[in-house]
Amino acid sequence: MTEILDGAAVAKITNAKTAERVSKLPKPVTLAVVYDPKNDGSRLYVNMKSKKAATVGIVTQDMPTDATATTESVISLIEKLNADEHITGILVQSPLAKGVKEREVFSAVAPHKDADGLGATVQGMLFGDALQDYTVAATPQGVMTLLQHYDIDIAGKSALVIGRSQLFGRPMFALLTNADATVTLAHRYTPELTLRTHLKAADIVVIGVGQPNFLKGSDLKEGAVVIDVGMNYVDGVAVGDVDFKSAQGVASYITPVPGGVGPMTIATLLENTVTLAENYQ
Incomplete structure (x- = not known):
């Protein structure tokens, strides 16, 4: 007999643990989300993530890119977020605008703010099975x-x-x-x-x-x-x-x-x- 792996139920348990951890921190936890607002799927996912984040006590800051976004302009935004002490983590929602080199953007995120573990540094740690803490996609x-x-x-x-x-x-x-x-x-x-x-x-x-x-x-x-x-x-x-x-x-x-x-x-x-x-x- 086939058993169903109930992701919704396990996610509920995970979220409850996350909310408890957030409540014990001395400072707000803030996730910046960089995305292409013209992409319907991205808007939907960003909205879903923002709503779920709020239920566990995480603040989100939506950072839509503009219509003329380039690799350089998105990386410039990432660098500002890296330097912002109020931003805990950064998520780059794929896909970005056509022509933006996503791998370069992912790797521009500082490793200590890489919430989705897509930068070259943290992915290198994953493939090296590093002993220290690192995020994973x-x-x-x-x-x-x-x-x-x-x-x-x-x-x-x-x-x-x-x-x-x-x-x-x-x-x-x-x-x-x-x-x-x-x-x-x-x-x-x-x-x-x-x-x-x-x-x-x-x-x-x-x-x-x-x-x-x-x-x-x-x-x-x-x-x-x-x-x-x-x-x-x-x-x-x-x-x-x-x-x-x-x-x-x-x-x-x-x-x-x-x-x-x-x-x-x-x-x-x-x-x-x-x-x-x-x-x-």
Whole structure:
């Protein structure tokens, strides 16, 4: 029988712990959010994050970029936020305006304010499995929290990550590797036959490709743990990258869409923000 990994329930627990930590800090916790206001998805996500932040006691400052935004102008804004002692953490909401080099912008965020762990410095610490504290991209870290909450053993397991973005796939690969899984990273240039072969061998599958129902139950190894990071809309209905109905009964555990990884992403971002506040008071 397939067990549902309830991200909404785990996020609620995480948020309660975050609120308690915020209440113990001597100074306000403030998250600055840099985003492109012309992007409908970004406006929606920023609004959702602001509302959830308020429930745990974190103040947000929305920093919309203007219509003529360039890499240089966004980095200039980031540098001002880095220097502002009232700003605890900085989130750069992707995608930014066309032509803005996001990797350069991510890396302009000071490591001690990098709430989403996307800068080169903190990602280097992740890939080096550094001993000191550092932030990790919220979506893959949220996946790890979900796996840990359900006591899903990772060490020694065969894991397949499908998608290699800086926001999800690459840090997901590193986190699973650091947790002693044997990890394969697949992407758009992975031959289909190769991908299907890896799927049939994978104990854990984490997918985020933005293609509705990309995976079917018949693609999976019996008893696989399936983490669906995708969020797509088909006829106005939210669906993931996995055909949930056909995967049930094949997977041992699976995340729903919505209500799986999404709530964990926001909860982890807020958790990261309060960690920055605790470390750099």
